[in-house]
Amino acid sequence: RLLVSAGLKPTMVQGSQQNCGNWQIEIDENLTGKLGEEGYVLDIRDNGVNLKAGTNVGLFYAIQTLRQFFPAEVEKTISSNSKINLKQAYIEDSPEFSWRGTMVDVSRSFFGLEYLKAHVDRMALYKMNRLHLHLTDDQGWRIEIKSKPRLTEVASKSSVKGGRSGFLTQEEYKELQDYAAKRNIIIIPEIDMPGHIYSALLAYPELNCPEFSNIEPKKALPPNIYDGYDVGWSRFCLDKPETYEFVSAVISELAEITQGPYIHMGGDEIEDPLYEEFVVKADSIINSYNKIPIGWEEVTKAEVSENMISQQWTGRTDSVVEGLKVIESICSHFYLDHGNTSKQPNTATWCKEDGINLQEVYDFSASNPNVIGVEAPVWTEYVLDDASMDNRFWPRAVAVAEIGWTPQGKRNFRSFTDRLAGHGARLSNMGIYFFQSPEVKWKDHKTA
Ligand code: NAG
Structure with missing residues (x-):
């Protein structure tokens, strides 16, 4: 057409x-x-x-x-x-994998409808089909939940230092889903729980444990916003009924407005004696709304349901349940918040100090037989504007797409870069401020 x-x-x-x-x-x-x-x-x-x-x-x-x-x-x-x-x-x-995704962290720094639509267009050209939105974290809550109005009135107003705040209204979320569905892309919403949850605690302080204020190091405590970079310090109070009432209310509304079959429950980076119990409950709440649960790999420490999909990012968690489907987002190949080269300013370095160059993305090989595909996240602690987001995704996301479509034995980095060389103009024409990877002999293009 x-x-x-x-x-x-x-x-x-x-x-x-x-x-x-x-x-x-x-x-x-x-x-x-x-x-x-x-x-x-x-x-x-x-x-x-x-x-x-x-x-x-x-x-x-x-x-x-x-x-x-x-x-x-x-x-x-x-x-x-x-x-x-x-x-x-x-x-x-025909594709090698059914899951060919990217993830945009809209929490630390907000990226709204317009950027996300453009991102969907770009993914579509490269035949990618899953867009995971990391909608909530300590620094901000980005999706309207009508039964919990303080999430948008209070929790959406903050961001990481220097980043943008804001949120998607349910109308905008639906508009994005329709736009993506026309391009055969499924939106996967993530509510990160029970850690990475400070923005919700700010809006609803009753979700804190009474002893929360004694946790060291003392981080932002209500009523202060958190705009820093640390991870793994906030948590819901897991023995309060209010917590489960909140989780059910949020998941039920989210399930209602979500077209795709998946809801991502986060689950990363938290130590709590009640963690496993929480995971099992959240898993069953998601299932009760007929959605397939996804979690970061830590959720597999719990006895999760068989339809749970584990998103691997460190590859170091032993799963209690065998045979779960897996999405590969191993940080050393797919964490595109890391630099395109070593020492690129404003990039994460914790997983790979020298950044993740195009070849390191491209050369990923999946060893787990339960892998359904690959997904590249961009976390936004240091990605504060559209041009930086473009720079982190492109052209490395094209390598992710090729992993998604090509069996390992047919992949060849030299052939990939030769073909990619002609795509500079294509990326520029789509308005992308892409990184000019030095491995590629880019042909006749102007940078957007
Ligand atoms: C991890 C955190 C994430 C953070 C990112 C930065 C996961 C699953 N969790 O520590 O919140 O933004 O690294 O690279 O990745």
């Missing part, structure tokens, strides 16, 4: 032959046997262009690949008499 409405159809030129529109777009359900739900065939030859898939999703991906055959400028400057030569090709393609 994109191409036809852009007026390309009557003006296609292939080889030296004028070809006025031999386009075929077909759904053939039998193809899912061979290519799965997301695979497609793209056949570009003398007598026309043929897109085939077993599903609409597959056709969508055929179009995304076809877009990459057109010169980058086309999407910006098409006119009805443009003539374009396409290379001939026959492609049968």
Whole structure:
């Protein structure tokens, strides 16, 4: 649809032959046997262009690949008499993993509807399909929950020092979901509990334990906001009924406005004797709203339900329940809040001191047989504006996408960088302030 409405159809030129529109777009359900739900065939030859898939999703991906055959400028400057030569090709393609994600931490520093829509567009071009939003943390709460109005009246007003505050209204959240769904991207909302929760404690101080004020080191205590960088110090009071009333109220509203099948419960970085019990309860609350629970790997210390998905980030947790599905976000390959190179200013260094270069992302290999895919987070303690977010994701997210689509044995970094070289203009045309990775011989582009 994109191409036809852009007026390309009557003006296609292939080889030296004028070809006025031999386009075929077909759904053939039998193809899912061979290519799965997301695979497609793209056949570009003398007598026309043929897109085939077993599903609409597959056709969508055929179009995304076809877009990459057109010169980058086309999407910006098409006119009805443009003539374009396409290379001939026959492609049968299907993804290696069903989970091909990015995560945006909108809590430490807020990124709103406009940025997130642009991010969805960018992900779609590279056939990624999961956008995880880290909606809450110590520094700010970013989603409207109508039954808990102080979350937006109070907890959304703060951020990390120098960052942006704010929140998504439920209307905006739904608008983003619709926008993403049209591009075959599922939004995964995360409420990080029972640690990383200070902003909620600020809004509802009754969720604190009475002895909270004795915890050392003393951090921000209500009524002060927290705008620092430390992790692992705040927590819900886990033996209070109010805590579970709060969790149920939040999850029930979130489940109601969430189209996708998943809710992420966080669960990272907390020591508490009642932690496992909390995880089991939160897991069952999420299940009771017919959503699939996801947690950071620490949740697997508890006896979680079999449909829990474990998001690995250190790879150091022993799981009590065997056979859980796994998303790989191992920090040494996927934590894109780390620098593109060593010593890049305003980047995290705790997982890899020298940053994570393009090849280190690309060379990830999944060893766990239960892996359903990969996801790259950008945490925002130091990422305070759109250009910095662009710089952390791009082009490294393209490497994540290629891991998602290509079996390990067919991946080749040299071939990847050769192909990526032509994408500078494409990234710039999408308005991306990407990092010019030195491993890539970027061709003719202007930085956005
Ligand atoms: C971890 C924290 C996260 C923080 C990030 C910075 C997880 C699951 N937890 O300490 O809140 O922003 O590292 O790289 O990553």
